[in-house]
Structures are given as structure tokens and as C-alpha cells.
Amino acid sequence: MGASPAASRLAVSVIQNCAEELETYADQVDVRIKAVKFIGRLLSLPGHHVAQEYRHLFIEFTKRFSDKSAEVRLGAISCAKAFYVTNPSGTESLEVLSALEGRLLDFDDRVRTQAVFVACDLARANLKSVPRELISRATERLRDKKVSVRKKALQKLLEVYRDYCTKCAGGIITPSDHFEQILCRILMLCYDKDCKDFRGMFPASLSVEEKTRHWILLFSLFDPPQLKALNSILYQKRRLQTEMQVYLALRREEEVIVEPSVLF
Template identity: 40%
Template sequence: MAQKLQQQLREVGSKLETPPTTKDALVKLLKQAAMCLSEVDQSPSAAMLESMQPFSNAIAKPELLKHQDKDVKLLVATCVCEITRITAPEAPYSDDVLKDIFHLIVSTFSGLGDTSGPSFGRRVVILETLARYRSCVVMLDLECYDLVNEMFSTFFAVASDDHSENVLTSMQTIMVVLLEESEDVREDLLLVVLSNLGRNKNDINMAARKLAMNVIEHCAGKLEPGIKQFLISSMSGDGRPSDNQIEYHEVIYDIYCCAPQILLGVIPYLTGELLTDQLDTRLKAVKLVGDLFALPGSAISEAFQPIFSEFLKRLTDRVAGVRLSVLEHVKSCLLSNPSRPEASQIISALCDRLLDYDENVRKQVVAVVCDVACQALNSIPVENVKLVAERLRDKSLLVKKYTMERLAEIYRLYCSTGSDGSTNPNEFNWIPGKILRCFYDKDFRSDTIESVLCGSLFPTEFSTKAIVKHWVQVFSGFDKVEIKALEKILEQKQRGFPLGLQVTTRDAEVSVSQADVSEW
């Protein structure tokens, strides 16, 4: 078998000494050569290397390495790539020839974007060979830095979700090898990688972004100094004009997702952005930090605790827009993981803002606490929900009405889930009484309170019997003020009152005189 292969390689090499003049004949000859070379093992016998020599010399001629026909170029690239594989780790050509070879090989990668093209499979073979045998390292020895940049850019440009895992993995392997083998990562190459980060960039696809993040994760130690320098320079305003094309907040977000340890030296500068007098920068920093800590499954490490604490302090920011932005993000933090270790710290900071001087902020605090409670009733301690209930006495009617609606929603959810063991019996039975007390608030119309008690307090699917059962339970806990409020409502609705409820305060019992209580 080996002798036959040697003979074929000699014949192909002999014919290539004077290349065929027609394209079809040349393509046929190169295909035969590529097939033979693919069957030769790495580091073959001296006899095999000797039989390859005529072909190796012929294929490296400028008229073939720089051929203009795309089909010929691809086949020549295939052959020389196989030759570098076979002879590795020894270089089969002079430096000048190797430079031409790698220029040719890199030029074939732009075609990887056409996954359905007839030449796609051959291009993938070249890619996988370069990755598997690490022959790309020779590019560093040859100081082909611009070519390395071009190859990185090409990979990011063609990366697609249509690519199979082995294609993307091979691209990643080549980039990781070149970065790890570099003495120092050049700034221009680093910017090629960083420019492909960002959740909201329209000019990159998610496959390229993921590829860049994987490369950073695998080369975190090598890239850390350069990334830190880039981020600090950008945050201090000392970056070059070209750096401004990269949104550094987006870079920080993606790096936190893949290699957060890189950011340890950047934390003080990001904390500074939370404290800056520049409102736009402060808002961007709040959004970034809030997004980081709201990532599902994200645990805030000890190193990031200082910036998290400063983030929560922005709930007292002098600008209401900043406070509202923090509220939006802490809600995401709690919704993504209600039992996170920082939950009590967040909830405490939230409740401190229930007395904010801006009614929109107070309303939003109520919204955040109630949204989280409605996702999981046991995620917000009852004492904190009771603090929210105090907003029923807010000076703003907007806040009062909204608080009443949200408390009714919590009680409705409690009625639906109270029997599943997730909450303690009677844990939220105080809510109807709090709503009844609003009868004495001059800002509320009695029909507003009735509409909540009749239409929002219980699940629509509840039976009459279930509703009555809950009313009996809550009535037994009413104080004199709440009972009096209920009596007043009943007096106003004595004629045609939908529930037909009659309350006697002497023995504090409730009876139902009409059968139809479906409205409650």
C-alpha cells in the first residue's frame, strides 16, 4: 500500500513539474494529489518523504500558490496544508514560501460562510487540519501579525449558527493557540476579539459573540492585562478614537459572563461610575451592574460585594430616574432568584424607599415587592408586605389606589395557593382588614373599596362556599375599626347588597342570608 502511494505521488509530482495548461486537467491532477496526501501519516518514513519531494517542490511554485482561479487556489491550499501536516513539526519550505502558503490558506476561510457551497467540505478539512496539528503557530514565527488579524476577523465574520460544532470548535482552537503562544497579545488583535462582544450590536451575530466569549474564557490569563488596560483607558476617557467603536459597558457584561476574574482590577473604576456626577454615565453604570447581578444563576462573589453595595445605595440617588432604574434591576435580581443570599439585603433597601419623596418611586417600590411576592409568596417576608400595606395611607392617591390593587392581588394568590402548604394558614388574612380601613380615608370612594373587595380579592374560579369560608376566617381577626368599616359599607348597601351579609358585632359572626354570593 505504501509503495503504491509513493508511486502515485512521484507520478503526480512529475506531471506537475510542467502544470497542465487547461484548468480541468490541472484540477483533476490536484484532486488526485490531495487524495494521496490525505492518506499519508504524519512524520512518515524517509522513503515516503523522498517520493513526495517532487510534488512538494512543484506545488510551491509562485504560479500555483498565487493562481487566480478559485477552484485551483482551494486545491493548492488543500495540498500545501496536508504537506505542512505531514512534515510537522519541521517546516517543509523557506520562510518566504511559508508566508505565501499561509496567505493562501487564510484566503480560503472566507468561503466558510457558504455552508451549502460545493467547496465547503474541503474548506472545513483545511480548517480542521490547521487546528488539529497547530501548524498555525508558524504564522507567529514568521511574524505574520496582519495575517493573524485577518484570520481572526474572517472567523468572526463567517461564524454562524448553521455551522456544526466541529467547525466553530476548530476556529476557537486556532485562535486560542495563537493567543496562548504569543509572547504578548497585540492590542490590534485584542480589539478584533473585543469588537465582537455586545448584546445589542446589530453588526455581529450571536455565533460570533459566543465564539469571542469562548476564546476569552480559555485565554483569560493571557488576555487579562490587555483587557484591563483597554477598559480602564475607556472608562477614564483616555482611549484612542478607534476604541470608541467598542462599547466598553457591553464588553464588561460579556466578560462577566465568561471570565469574571478578568474584571477584578476594573471594579474600583466601575464603582466610580456609579458615583460620578455625569448622569448619563451613572445611568449606564447602574444598568450594567444591575444586569450583571440579575443574570440567572449568578452568585455575587466576595470581590464584587463592594460594587453591589454601592449599586443598592443608588436607591438614594438624588435623581429619581436613577432610583427608578435601580428598582427595575433589583426586581430582575429577585425574580431571577428569590432565594439568593443577597435577597434580604435587597428587600431591606427596597422597603427603605417606601417613604421616597417621589410618588413614582414609591409606587415602583410597591410594584417591585408585590411582583416578587406574586411570583413566590414566601419570597417576601410578611413583615415587609405589611410595610408595603402602609402605603394605603400614602399622601398620593395614585400610590394608595395602586397599593390596594396589589395587596388584593397578593391576597387572591394566597387564597389560590394557601392550601398547598407553601404559606402558613392565615398568613395574609390581615389584608382585607387593611383595605376596609380605607373606608375612612376621604380620598377613597366607598364604591372603590367595594369593587376591590367584591371583584379583586378572590380568584374568579372560587365557589361561593370557598368565598364564605375565607370571609369567616378574616372576620374573626378584625379589630373594632375594621368591623365598623364593614358595617358602614353594609349599611350603604343594605338595599340590594349583593352579598346579603349581616354582621353582628356583639358575637362577631357572619351569616349569609342569600344564596347568590357569586360576586364575592
């Protein structure tokens, strides 16, 4: 049963008003934030095609990804995930992903961080459909000028890689070079004094056989810089093991020396 003429007229009126608020209130950030979030919810309504039926509204929404206010840009990015989940195909979805990808290079570090978070969440939601270019661009934030962005990008990209490994082990997807490239870029962080802690690259439940399978594919993708990085990591691990062995030996010697005195 379709909507009544009165309800349809009301919906059109509300939508036109939202579009006007985005265009008219250029100097009122709070109004634009509320409008972009409301429009984002409208565009993400399941079972509806608001973005197609009200193209001008959708265009105004995508413009907010490059709004002069960082708060408005953040608001638009926060709507991207819900929109893509309910509209996984079509021209509009590609336009939203393109707008999201552009924010990975935003001059505001908060916006870059949020763009990485949403890009990674979209990848985890559907590893098969997310564009390769989007993930590739997200991995570039591992070399961001801000430490906070690098750390958060590392955290989210590791989550994507672990999900990928789990799905490969379950036969849901097949191993893919572009997801393995995530780990190739993460290995380069061994030279970053602020982001060296990337232990637990694989899911804890992953079998040795599955880990070996991924390492074999990784080695086929390594360039000289990645090989050098891996050798550096292995050297550090060997040195740590050696130092730990020396420490434990000294502890044992101390125990032997102290033990007789306890008798007295």
C-alpha cells in the first residue's frame, strides 16, 4: 500500500527543506550538521531509493564531505557506512565511497582518522565487495604525519587483516594480494618508533598451516624494503631471546647462591 498524497507532499516538503538548509545556512555549522545527519538517515532507509528519487538532495549530501567545517565533514563520513550497507550497489554507492576516499587525505587529522575507521568497517562488513582502491588508500595512513592517525590506522587495518584471515580459513573467500598488502605495509612500521607494537598480526585461533599459507603469499609480494624490514624484526626478536636467556641464566645462578643461606 503506497503513501497517501498528503504524506508524499509532506515528505517532499521536508526533503526540499533539508536541501535548502545545506545550501542556505553556509555560515551556521550547527544547522548544517543536523541537516547532513538527518539527510544521511533518509538516504539510508532500507527498502527505499531516496538517493535516486531525490538526486539533488543526494548531491547536496555528497558535497558535505568537502564542507569547509570539519564537524560537518565528520557528520557526512559517519553517515557513509549506513548508506553503503543499505545501498551496496549502484552509482550513488560509488560516489559516496569516492567522497569517503577523498577524506583520507583531509587536512584535519580527526577527519582522516574517521575516514580510516569507516573504510575499514565497510571492508569488514563485506570483504568481497569493498573496492580495492579504498583499502589501498587507507593503508597509506600508516605513514600519516600524525602519530595518532598512524596508531589508529594500524589498529583498524589489523582488524581487517585478521577478519580476512579468518574468512580465508573458513573458505568464505580466497587469499587475495590486495589484502596481503595490508601486512606488507604494516611490516614497514618496524622503523617507526611510535608504532612498533603490531604483535598478533594473525587471529589467535588461526592454525599454523593457515599462517604458513599467508606467509608464502606474503613472501611472493615482498619488495626489497619489506624483506629488509622483516630481517630487522627477526633480528630484534633473536636479540630479545638471547638477552632473555642471559637474564634467566643469571637468575638461576642467583638462586643457587642464595639457596644455602636460607638453611641458616
